[in-house]
Amino acid sequence: LFTEQPKTDAEIIALLTQDDVDVHIRDRSFTGTVVLSGDNVTFRGLGVTGTAVGGDLAHTCIITGKIEISGSDVTLEGLHFKFDAEWTQGGDEFPMISFTGGTNVALTLKNCTFENTGSHADGRFWHGPGSGGGVQSIEGCLIKNFTSWMLLDATTASGTPTVRLESFSLNACKFDNCMGSMAVR
Numbered sequence: 001l002f003t004e005q006p007k008t009d010a011e012i013i014a015l016l017t018q019d020d021v022d023v024h025i026r027d028r029s030f031t032g033t034v035v036l037s038g039d040n041v042t043f044r045g046l047g048v049t050g051t052a053v054g055g056d057l058a059h060t061c062i063i064t065g066k067i068e069i070s071g072s073d074v075t076l077e078g079l080h081f082k083f084d085a086e087w088t089q090g091g092d093e094f095p096m097i098s099f100t101g102g103t104n105v106a107l108t109l110k111n112c113t114f115e116n117t118g119s120h121a122d123g124r125f126w127h128g129p130g131s132g133g134g135v136q137s138i139e140g141c142l143i144k145n146f147t148s149w150m151l152l153d154a155t156t157a158s159g160t161p162t163v164r165l166e167s168f169s170l171n172a173c174k175f176d177n178c179m180g181s182m183a184v185r
Contacts, residue, residue, distance in 0.1 A: 084118030105134030133163035
């Protein structure tokens with residue numbers, strides 16, 4: 001009774017596609033695209049210490065892969081994401097965070113590290129087309145090594161917004177070795 005039952009990487013990734021889940025991991029590293037398609041999903045790494053602004057933010061959970069969001073209310077907290085973000089010659093977009101379906105209306109990123117491990121000149125952190133707008137919050141995060149002229153675009157791909165962004169907050173974050181601009185339209 002009440003015995004911890006560790007999930008496989010595939011089982012964890014599959015849980016994030018379901019509605020109303022709160023997934024916690026500790027001392028874990030895995031590789032794979034994190035698809036957050038369930039509504040009201042929280043994905044949390046336990047064991048985070050330090051702060052982004054203080055320069056000592058550290059995680060015990062590292063995920064190597066990109067993040068695709070289509071669920072309507074998503075929270076990522078206490079995780080270190082690594083991804084070789086780039087724009088391929090064929091024009092396919094490979095930012096670290098992207099949206100599909102236009103259904104996400106609440107996104108919270110808290111005490112996470114988002115690290116571009118590639119050297120391509122167009123490595124992007126956040127690519128907004130497909131977002132549903134709504135409320136977006138980034139708090140206490142470290143964003144590092146992104147190389148594109150466009151670091152973050154909350155709801156578009158450097159164009160006219162197609163959805164209403166109710167609010168966007170950026171608080172106590174650190175941008176380290178990043179190029180480019182941010183647009184919140």
